[in-house]
Amino acid sequence: MKRPILIHPDPRLKKVCAPVTEITDDLRRLAADMLETMYDAPGIGLAAPQVGVLSRLIVLDCVKGEGEAPRPIVMINPEVVAASDETNTYEEGCLSIPEQYAEVTRPAEVEVRWTDPEGAERREGFGGLWATCVQHEIDHLNGRLFIDYLGAMRRQLITRRMVKLKREQARA
Numbered sequence: 194m195k196r197p198i199l200i201h202p203d204p205r206l207k208k209v210c211a212p213v214t215e216i217t218d219d220l221r222r223l224a225a226d227m228l229e230t231m232y233d234a235p236g237i238g239l240a241a242p243q244v245g246v247l248s249r250l251i252v253l254d255c256v257k258g259e260g261e262a263p264r265p266i267v268m269i270n271p272e273v274v275a276a277s278d279e280t281n282t283y284e285e286g287c288l289s290i291p292e293q294y295a296e297v298t299r300p301a302e303v304e305v306r307w308t309d310p311e312g313a314e315r316r317e318g319f320g321g322l323w324a325t326c327v328q329h330e331i332d333h334l335n336g337r338l339f340i341d342y343l344g345a346m347r348r349q350l351i352t353r354r355m356v357k358l359k360r361e362q363a364r365a
């Protein structure tokens with residue numbers, strides 16, 4: 194089932210999310226809903242706070258090539274355990290900040306540790322778009338948005354646009 198995506202500014206997008214302590218059917222259902230919501234948007238990543246759940250859970254799939262098999266990943270309590278000195282700059286966007294894009298510089302490679310929906314500990318290195326995406330999604334769990342990397346002027350401009358968009362949506 195698709196869930197509505199919160200649009201910035203929203204206080205729930207600024208919160209530090211709580212660790213998941215138990216993997217329940219509800220949590221697995223939430224992860225499935227988040228994947229469905231992400232693919233439908235379409236997007237390459239989604240964090241639980243974006244659907245109003247303040248728990249440390251993200252989903253992502255950065256497979257982009259046509260005809261390539263999808264690779265949905267559900268990460269519970271994800272943590273960056275190592276990051277490269279080398280950086281990469283990508284034009285980022287966010288489903289909570291629709292149609293706004295900006296260049297953000299982050300470590301080019303990261304090693305991430307997480308728990309999968311079956312309760313197994315996983316650890317994997319990511320590069321390229323995957324590295325950017327996983328860092329962007331983990332940021333959401335700490336109440337951090339990609340626009341927080343921009344200068345105040347740019348951030349305020351984007352925020353004003355989103356306030357206007359939300360006002361228009363509320364009227365529609």
Ligand code: NI
Binds near residue numbers: 286287288329333
């Ligand atoms: Ni985002």
